[in-house]
Amino acid sequence: MLIRILDSHSKISAPCEIAFPKYFRRDWKRKTVNEKYKQICDYYSANFYLCKGNPQHLFQKIRRKEKKKSVVIKEPRQSLFLDKIYQDFADFKLIHLVRDARSVAMSPWFINNPKRGLEIWYRYNKSVLEVADNLKPSHKLIVRYEDLVEDTSTAIKKVVEFLGYAFEPKMLNYGKFKHADDEMLPR
Incomplete structure (x- = not known):
């Protein structure tokens, strides 16, 4: 929801969940990450190998195609590699969207193993x-998922202003906008 809303802003591109292969080298999801990254690079007419070594190249392609000034990246598992990402992008701004651990544990992902959900929640949040x-302080913002759902307008206004842009009320109608992830999905 957050990504869709931000992607609906006139200056912010949040095209899809993007995991950077560079940080997943020893991770069990490495193959899946590479496949999706290739699909994203193809969509943006970007050289996979160039982007794999330098995500900034992909950001440039995204900004150009989307005609926007900033790129917001979301991929929960990347939280585990945030220390390495921070070394490469020391000027990035971090928006930490945190959800109540109980909600995560009881989500459809972990309904049969809530303890696993709590362990993952703890590990990801600790890393972030x-x-x-x-x-x-000017480079980090914590947003509670529950606040986002309860008072979307206020939460989004806070996020957009944190990113340095004016809030655009029309972005709350994110379902009326085209989003890259819808277009790049295999048909």
């Missing part, structure tokens, strides 16, 4: 907060 501790 460790990196956030090293960021300037």
